[in-house]
Amino acid sequence: MAPPSDLREWIALLEREGELHRVSAEADPDLEISEIADRVVKGGGPALLFERPRGSRLPLLINQFGTERRMCLAFGVQSLDDVAAKLEDVLELQPPQGLVEKVKGLKKLKSIADSMPKTVSKGACQEIVLTGDDVDLDLLPIQRCWPGDPAPFITLPAVITQDPRTGSRNVGMYRMQKIDRRSTFMHWQVHKDGRMDYLATDGRLEVAVALGLDPVTAYSASAPLPKHVDELMLAGFLRGEAVEVVQGKTVALEVPANAEIVLEGYVERGDEGIEGPFGDHTGYYSPAEPFPVFHVTALTMRRDAIYPSIVVGKPPAEDAWLAKATERIFLPAVRMTVPEIVDYDLPVAGAFHNCVLVSIRKAYPGHARKVMHALWGLGALSLSKSIVVVDEWVDVHDYEDVFFRVCANVDPKRDLLLTEGPLDQLDHSPTLACYGGKLGIDATHKGPSEGARDWPEEIAMNEETRALVDRRWSEYGLPAAPSAGVVQNGRRGRALRTLRR
Numbered sequence: 001m002a003p004p005s006d007l008r009e010w011i012a013l014l015e016r017e018g019e020l021h022r023v024s025a026e027a028d029p030d031l032e033i034s035e036i037a038d039r040v041v042k043g044g045g046p047a048l049l050f051e052r053p054r055g056s057r058l059p060l061l062i063n064q065f066g067t068e069r070r071m072c073l074a075f076g077v078q079s080l081d082d083v084a085a086k087l088e089d090v091l092e093l094q095p096p097q098g099l100v101e102k103v104k105g106l107k108k109l110k111s112i113a114d115s116m117p118k119t120v121s122k123g124a125c126q127e128i129v130l131t132g133d134d135v136d137l138d139l140l141p142i143q144r145c146w147p148g149d150p151a152p153f154i155t156l157p158a159v160i161t162q163d164p165r166t167g168s169r170n171v172g173m174y175r176m177q178k179i180d181r182r183s184t185f186m187h188w189q190v191h192k193d194g195r196m197d198y199l200a201t202d203g204r205l206e207v208a209v210a211l212g213l214d215p216v217t218a219y220s221a222s223a224p225l226p227k228h229v230d231e232l233m234l235a236g237f238l239r240g241e242a243v244e245v246v247q248g249k250t251v252a253l254e255v256p257a258n259a260e261i262v263l264e265g266y267v268e269r270g271d272e273g274i275e276g277p278f279g280d281h282t283g284y285y286s287p288a289e290p291f292p293v294f295h296v297t298a299l300t301m302r303r304d305a306i307y308p309s310i311v312v313g314k315p316p317a318e319d320a321w322l323a324k325a326t327e328r329i330f331l332p333a334v335r336m337t338v339p340e341i342v343d344y345d346l347p348v349a350g351a352f353h354n355c356v357l358v359s360i361r362k363a364y365p366g367h368a369r370k371v372m373h374a375l376w377g378l379g380a381l382s383l384s385k386s387i388v389v390v391d392e393w394v395d396v397h398d399y400e401d402v403f404f405r406v407c408a409n410v411d412p413k414r415d416l417l418l419t420e421g422p423l424d425q426l427d428h429s430p431t432l433a434c435y436g437g438k439l440g441i442d443a444t445h446k447g448p449s450e451g452a453r454d455w456p457e458e459i460a461m462n463e464e465t466r467a468l469v470d471r472r473w474s475e476y477g478l479p480a481a482p483s484a485g486v487v488q489n490g491r492r493g494r495a496l497r498t499l500r501r
């Protein structure tokens, strides 16, 4: 099934699939909706459409991304690895051999060409156009998420800018603290592409913010693409349908035609104020710091616009599945640079930038360290604080198995790599902001070539005995048991797990 083409189609799909709950009771965007959403998210519950947010005529949608099933529905796939496979197919494009291959290759190239955003002359996002004094952010049910937040924050925006030097477009998801009816802060962290566009001007930079998009385009705003790659192209590729864009009313930027709401405006170098604190996805408040002020010159929207929101906080929160989608979708791209990687997992509890578990096909001494350094040099993964490397046969999604390897295979003196480098701006633990220590743990098998003694063999029952026990199981008078002993899909049986605690 094709992914939904706008927010309405998405809401209708969620409703058909029993994945949406409408809240008709009035609820307050000031904290109350946060608490409701947080409980529903942590309980694995449905998306919520608040039909009467207090103080606004616009309904508020939240928890659209809160489960793996909804994330798969958004992409029109069975599993997020299917999305990765689609990308891998294109990344691994080889010079075609025969005619059949050539035709296939052309199809793939066409799928890339068709991904480019398409300019259209009219968009539903501009049914209502408010400019100048008529701009009023008070119309929107913007949430104040946590008690320590000083103001309401727009939390699920797609922020569009253009590199003043190259004209290339960037779309990123950056929270926006409301200042007054016509301005917000723009939370461009130091490592992000939006900030690079801002730093590349010494004057004014136009900005457009799209709210209420089809889910794949909304996701794409959070995707860590290289600076020069347009996130709307990724959205078009993943949807299998180009994103339609329409000329902004007061800025020379194109905006997604299907958006529910668009804010147009500008930031200016030197025009900054103190943003935050904000209850962040680290589980802590990120500190108040200077960020640019975004001046809104136009607020355009659909006649019956719906406002999208998300609450981040102590993990797991709704953003967990946005980040898991990135983990899965970007694995083939990571493998393009580091092909010995079999799989990786960024635990939700590690707020994603704090910990990477990675399995590799180890081929030479120091290979685990080579992979650590590669990841510390690779895009958004460069901000990872700790990396655990295990052998190819370890299931990195089975945290207990990874823990077993770390405990069993690591000589702390020999196998820990302590280094330093850039860290995520939101990490409060390092002494300096954005810079500090990094830990690599080599939990792979080692041997004399890496200064270890002869490495012992891992225990496993032989095939012959397993087959015998499989055959004779019913004779023992025991209840049905998994045939492969205690290990099931790489995960240990529940009974054993309970015993170990």
Ligand SMILES: Cc1cc2nc3c(=O)[nH]c(=O)nc-3n(C[C@H](O)[C@H](O)[C@H](O)COP(=O)(O)O)c2cc1C
Binding pocket: 155, 156, 170, 171, 172, 173, 174, 175, 176, 187, 188, 189, 190, 191, 192, 193, 194, 195, 221, 222, 223, 224, 225, 310, 312, 319, 322
């Ligand atoms: C819900 C949510 C909120 C986010 N808020 C911010 C933010 O306030 N500031 C920021 O720099 N990144 C934020 N991010 C992460 C960026 O969206 C992400 O790093 C993205 O790749 C940025 O786009 P860019 O690579 O084009 O800069 C957020 C991500 C999500 C999912």
Ligand SMILES: [Mn+2]
Binding pocket: 170, 171, 172, 193, 224, 225, 226, 227, 229, 231
């Ligand atoms: Mn980008």
